[in-house]
């Protein structure tokens with residue numbers, strides 16, 4: 153009898169100790185979770201990489217030309233190494249794509265508004281510049297074009313910030329959307345986000361740029377009228393049609409005037425699209441200086457690919473293989489009658505000279 157009393161007392165005590173222990177462990181778990189959340193990691197618990205992207209398929213096939221949909225749909229994202237690899241693959245030569253399916257999630261840092269934006273110009277060489285910059289360890293960039301300041305401004309700044317990759321202290325957040333340069337409202341909107349935003353404009357001879365623009369449209373609409381049909385309002389008098397976007401975009405002085413109403417000239421860096429091809433390392437040196445970065449991207453990162461006819465990367469971020477930009481970059485242009493090109497060159501000359509004066513930089517197009 154005495155013995156069974158002891159056994160009952162012992163069992164009861166044992167149960168008490170067990171329940172105390174479980175309360176203790178639950179509390180520890182709760183505190184650990186709270187601590188984790190307070191440090192901002194709750195939203196970045198490891199998840200499968202594809203769950204973080206709304207449409208991984210769109211991301212894989214993304215290139216600058218198909219960029220007509222919302223970046224949400226395209227899956228603009230935090231720049232986890234895996235997604236960086238996927239984005240680069242989409243814009244870099246497919247034949248060089250590595251076959252391994254890396255799945256690493258970047259959960260560190262925080263999402264910030266871009267401190268620097270490549271705002272233009274369309275067909276200037278903006279993709280090349282962004283991919284070259286992404287080799288730099290202190291640059292994190294959205295691969296897709298967010299089009300926030302022109303198409304999706306009504307989604308709000310928080311939506312925009314959420315598209316950005318996570319950055320650590322000392323790293324720069326970047327994006328590129330070439331249409332910002334010609335968007336009337338963009339300067340005011342960017343200024344509202346931050347008047348300290350650094351603005352990069354890749355400019356290219358407006359005549360070649362117009363032909364490049366036309367080539368892109370032609371590739372999507374083979375029935376397109378001829379270049380000269382679209383460029384002239386009146387072929388006999390040689391009156392240029394400035395309402396055609398391929399022509400209008402090249403009037404750089406006019407678009408820059410709009411930006412200078414909000415930003416001082418010191419906020420801009422004008423990159424020569426031509427030099428980005430002939431001397432990528434030299435041009436990258438200027439860009440890194442402007443961004444206050446160490447000159448990490450140098451001539452040892454580039455090689456000239458004879459087949460492509462363009463500089464390519466020896467080792468892009470997330471890959472150990474050399475890589476060129478995709479097929480839509482560096483396309484063969486159709487033959488345009490020289491008289492048409494000369495007339496267009498005459499048309500741009502005064503605007504070019506004005507642009508050289510405004511930027512104190514002779515780009516040598518005339």
Ligand SMILES: Nc1ncnc2c1ncn2[C@@H]1O[C@H](COP(=O)(O)OS(=O)(=O)O)[C@@H](OP(=O)(O)O)[C@H]1O
Pocket residue numbers: 216217273274275276277278279280330363364365367425428429462463464476477480481482483484
């Ligand atoms: N390294 C390298 N590789 C391939 N292409 C290069 C490179 N550097 C500059 N370019 C030139 O970039 C032109 C495309 O410009 P963008 O990237 O600004 O085009 S887009 O506006 O984003 O569609 C593209 O225009 P096209 O030659 O007309 O295709 C190229 O001339």
